[in-house]
Amino acid sequence: MDSTRPALRLFVLHHAGGSHVSYRHWPAGLPDTWDVRLLDAPGHGRLIDQPPVTDAGRLADFLLRDIEPELGGPYALFGHSMGAVMAYEITRRAVDLGLPLPVWVGVSARSAPRPAGVTSRYHELSDTELRTRLKLLGGTPDGVFDDPGLWALFESIIRADLHLVENWRPACDAAPLPVALSAFAGREDRSAPPSRMAGWEAHTEHFTGLRVFDGGHFYFQDDPGPLLRHIERDAAAALDAAGAMRSS
Numbered sequence: 001m002d003s004t005r006p007a008l009r010l011f012v013l014h015h016a017g018g019s020h021v022s023y024r025h026w027p028a029g030l031p032d033t034w035d036v037r038l039l040d041a042p043g044h045g046r047l048i049d050q051p052p053v054t055d056a057g058r059l060a061d062f063l064l065r066d067i068e069p070e071l072g073g074p075y076a077l078f079g080h081s082m083g084a085v086m087a088y089e090i091t092r093r094a095v096d097l098g099l100p101l102p103v104w105v106g107v108s109a110r111s112a113p114r115p116a117g118v119t120s121r122y123h124e125l126s127d128t129e130l131r132t133r134l135k136l137l138g139g140t141p142d143g144v145f146d147d148p149g150l151w152a153l154f155e156s157i158i159r160a161d162l163h164l165v166e167n168w169r170p171a172c173d174a175a176p177l178p179v180a181l182s183a184f185a186g187r188e189d190r191s192a193p194p195s196r197m198a199g200w201e202a203h204t205e206h207f208t209g210l211r212v213f214d215g216g217h218f219y220f221q222d223d224p225g226p227l228l229r230h231i232e233r234d235a236a237a238a239l240d241a242a243g244a245m246r247s248s
């Protein structure tokens with residue numbers, strides 16, 4: 001193998017209201033032979049000056065166009081919450097377009113696709129109700145709630161993201177993804193409990209397991225190490241399996 005080519009390129013897709021910043025320490029916790037890319041959706045992080053995209057399909061198209069030039073070697077996708085929706089939709093599009101497929105997909109804290117979608121309308125909550133909901137979920141720095149200017153900026157972003165997630169309607173006749181897929185859940189996560197995360201098994205031809213951690217929706221926030229070790233283990237196993245299939 002070319003020594004300048006990464007063993008695996010891992011694209012990390014952030015949660016609603018988040019950005020690459022929440023995952024900035026992850027590359028140091030994963031193999032140095034991997035190229036870990038932390039993506040931003042428009043209106044987030046490095047792309048803060050761009051208008052948010054409020055449709056899951058259009059955002060998946062945007063992200064796929066962004067990463068397509070880098071799909072020449074083995075790659076994987078990991079998405080947390082809204083990012084899990086993107087990981088699924090990007091893979092779905094890669095299948096439909098005949099593009100190289102990821103060797104592994106990790107989905108975290110987002111219930112398995114349901115054709116009827118979800119009935120929650122959190123993006124329409126009042127200011128006070130939205131703040132309460134976000135504080136219960138965790139993952140939002142206290143400073144955002146305390147600073148009126150930061151809150152005004154963040155509120156528009158999180159409402160746009162929640163609109164995207166709550167209006168996501170996966171295709172009801174979609175075949176299981178022909179890739180290895182692992183699901184990750186927080187034991188105390190009430191928005192995407194382990195029982196619902198287990199439903200991802202029906203949406204892949206190679207389910208590599210449900211990994212359950214102590215904690216809620218942002219179970220990895222204080223210490224991402226246990227999650228990163230599982231990501232490394234599952235993605236490396238999928239990479240090895242893909243290599244074995246190519247050489248057989």
